[in-house]
Amino acid sequence: MLQKGKNFIRRIVGKTEEIRLPDKRYLATPVSVLKPVSVLIPAYEMYGKGASFLEKSLDMLQQQSFQNFEVLVSDQSVDDSIQRCCEAYAGKLKVSYVRKPERGNSCSNVNFALDHARYDIIKILFLDDVLTDSNALERTCKYFHWSKAKWMISACNHEEIETGRIYHNRFPEPFLDEHLFSAFNPLGCPSVLMFSKNDLRFDLQLPALMDIDFYFRLMKKYGPPTLFNDINVTIGVHPGMVTNNGGAGNREQVNLELAIVHQKYDRPLKAAGNIS
Template sequence: MPAITLCIPAYAMGGDGARYLADSFDHLCHQSFSDFDIVVSDQSDDMAVAEVCRTYADRLTITHLWNREGLRQASANVNNAIAHATGDIIKVLFQDDLIIDPNGLAHIHDAMGQGADWCLCGSGVTRDGSSVTRPMRPRLTDRMHFGKNTVSSPSVLAMRRTSAMEFDEALIWLMDVDLYKRLWDAYGDPVVVPDTVIANRMHEGQVSASVSKALRQKELRYMGRKFARTTSFRGWLEYLRQRLKAL
């Protein structure tokens, strides 16, 4: 079994998905840490993503899985990849994001050692796939599960496979902060790699750019019910603030 399995949910992404995935694979080919494999869960209706996986098969250990019958959203798609992971550490990586640091996987593996249940790493944003701005060190707060995301995208997350949790498939906008909250409640503070390991790609096709106010209201109500017993006073103030923003 590999030390790390990278779990990548993939889809056509308006024709850009295969190109972004190839860019991600290029960066993975240059990682200093080599004891990893990749599981790609593919919801594309064409063969472009599958062809990218085939093209890189001589340089990377890739398992390509069709997931055309499942729920067509990121949470369900990444859960399918996680279900097929065999590595001791599960590293989430969305197809349009990059492990920009060539020592990124080594940093995560070293930080988690033999016992840490979960890990978060630093991130930034990129528009061209090379230059990175707005570096961000992840931190947890009692307000994050209502949309005050001080951690970043799911691509900054790694979990011990024996401690791993799935994303809540009822969520789209808050799928990441929901999981951070549950991991925090269950296992306490994560180990943090402060280096900018992940580059979150900014582009017009991002799911976050198309989240409606109605969806925000729906998910905020859902999260309020889900975490009613463990939300602090500051958390409820954030809940009200986000509900007002979504009016």
């Protein structure tokens, strides 16, 4: 039976909740037993800021204490700024650049990256998100191995890109089937996800609900996610982020996709819930 990690109390507006910290025994996992990882970065020009976001992420990846990984950049930009950024890291990181021949939505871009991933452990990292510190990937990989996870969700914080302010530590909560059908995301965006490579792909019809639909199918395949209450990813918050551009922040798009998922899984249609 696994030893419980220590708990702490987090007080936020309107409620008090208890967060269980990870059992620290996972930290003793030897790096030598960890499987190599494919870090997937779906990229595009992102209103002229894509290359600068990618550079920031690659800089942090270059600093990682665990280095047995590839960075696979799937590029569907209208220019060559992402490609030039990747070329600048030749010899510094194991960067695999793949040019996506046709422009698509975020689901399409992640799927293209998945199709080209070399390794059996997948870590998605959206273009404007970044690992928090130089040990972040090592901690994530160790807990994934130690807990025998098939899919795992980590905690994260957020960065206001314009000011650099770090705020809102978010810890994942248990995922239920009904969360998909009410458009409620208790886990977070795909940047907090690590999973074993498989044949699942993101649904091209669901750019706003891409994450919770994928989580729903991962749960059907493997059971509930392993929750890792360690903050190892920083989510970039800015006007050009996917959430604000046809993503989960677009209520009209969400309602359209809710109708699709209810039909897809033969469920009665319900009103949308809170999206986070």
